[in-house]
Amino acid sequence: MNIENLARQAVRDLAPYASAGRLKAIGEISLNANEWPTPPSFLKDAASLNRYPPFQDSSLLTIYGTYAGVESTQILTCRGADEAIDLLLRSFCEAGQDAIITCPPTYGMYEISAQISGVECRKIPMTPNWDIDLNALEKNLANVKIVFLCNPNNPTGQALDSKTLESMLEITKDRALLVIDESYGEFCPAISCIPRLQANPHLVILRTLSKAFGLAGIRCGFALANPSIITLLRKIIAPYPVPTPSLAIACRALTPENIAHMQENVALCARERNRLADGLMKCPQIDTVYPSVTNFLLFRAKDSHTLWNALVNRGILLRDQSTGYRLENCLRVSIGTPDENARLLAVLKELANA
Numbered sequence: 001m002n003i004e005n006l007a008r009q010a011v012r013d014l015a016p017y018a019s020a021g022r023l024k025a026i027g028e029i030s031l032n033a034n035e036w037p038t039p040p041s042f043l044k045d046a047a048s049l050n051r052y053p054p055f056q057d058s059s060l061l062t063i064y065g066t067y068a069g070v071e072s073t074q075i076l077t078c079r080g081a082d083e084a085i086d087l088l089l090r091s092f093c094e095a096g097q098d099a100i101i102t103c104p105p106t107y108g109m110y111e112i113s114a115q116i117s118g119v120e121c122r123k124i125p126m127t128p129n130w131d132i133d134l135n136a137l138e139k140n141l142a143n144v145k146i147v148f149l150c151n152p153n154n155p156t157g158q159a160l161d162s163k164t165l166e167s168m169l170e171i172t173k174d175r176a177l178l179v180i181d182e183s184y185g186e187f188c189p190a191i192s193c194i195p196r197l198q199a200n201p202h203l204v205i206l207r208t209l210s211k212a213f214g215l216a217g218i219r220c221g222f223a224l225a226n227p228s229i230i231t232l233l234r235k236i237i238a239p240y241p242v243p244t245p246s247l248a249i250a251c252r253a254l255t256p257e258n259i260a261h262m263q264e265n266v267a268l269c270a271r272e273r274n275r276l277a278d279g280l281m282k283c284p285q286i287d288t289v290y291p292s293v294t295n296f297l298l299f300r301a302k303d304s305h306t307l308w309n310a311l312v313n314r315g316i317l318l319r320d321q322s323t324g325y326r327l328e329n330c331l332r333v334s335i336g337t338p339d340e341n342a343r344l345l346a347v348l349k350e351l352a353n354a
């Protein structure tokens, strides 16, 4: 099956906006984009900021391709993984007609993007062990254009096994896109589906610099997929999606030296996470701490509302997950600095003794 046939007719027919940035800079004198000819005087160091950024920065595509092990033609650079979710919805799903599938409890933006686009979000809850319900999923694929999986999953912190991923690829083959959100992929590189891209034209993988790379503020993420999907997404993304300073910082983050540094940080984070998990398990306010391969922990408290409020009153903010599917009394805590984690445990101890 030609995977493009899953896309919306309007997007398949679309001739993308021919922005000045899509044309290669040919002349030395660029008078084609209504830019100001010089940068503001307070920005003497950032010489090119009077110019629009490239549509897709070729050096970043090359560097990220080397890091991820894919070709430049398999990459879309966008404003975070969140933008990729929205672009996929708008490229493949017809409002009032098509549907997506999500497997709660999971990341909330898949459903919100679907709601914004007027697309049905069909929920196939995970089993009590937080495995994918493959049978239910397969039976509910009518009208479905995209299945979103998050691996490792936010907010549960666990990773799907490779047999499940293999089955998911089989079930969705020739029927729908399988989008695997690997925003936490750096914390668990062994489970990445990037090696499966070549054999699966319907597979899309989302990555970001917002989590392990510590660059949430620059808004830089990537969709990895076969070139015909990337071509469709490039048709509808904004003409100048990622700002020049973000592109420059992204390129620096991906030098071999800085990748090695990121990997050291990930190892430290895993040690902190395990220490924090041990500490949380000893807290009388907490029933269960779920295993995690990420930079956060999900735990079930005896009374999450009381605990969340008591922590806020002590200046510590956790994420309330208690309204999520089967997440009654659950809170999510991001792994902080060793000092921040120690402070959290100390405050929990004080509260327990109060």
Ligand SMILES: *Cc1c(COP(=O)(O)O)cnc(C)c1O
Binding pocket: 079, 080, 081, 082, 083, 107, 150, 154, 181, 183, 207, 208, 209, 210, 216, 220, 221
């Ligand atoms: C944080 C997060 C994102 C958003 O990442 P950005 O690249 O910052 O947009 C996407 N998916 C999941 C699962 C996340 O946790």
